[in-house]
Amino acid sequence: LDLLALFAVAGAIALKDYPEAGFIVFLFTIAEWLETRACGKVCCPQIPFT
Numbered sequence: 001l002d003l004l005a006l007f008a009v010a011g012a013i014a015l016k017d018y019p020e021a022g023f024i025v026f027l028f029t030i031a032e033w034l035e036t037r038a039c040g041k042v043c044c045p046q047i048p049f050t
Contacts, residue, residue: 002028
């Protein structure tokens with residue numbers, strides 16, 4: 001999936017559409033952050049206080 005993002009950003013830069021390239025990077029950064037957060041909740045679930 002990161003390779004796809006690289007191609008998308010390279011294509012946007014080649015077309016001189018710099019805001020689009022920045023937006024792609026922003027979206028993939030958010031996606032990576034959400035994935036890391038989700039994996040943390042699955043791998044290490046919080047133990048409820050009893």
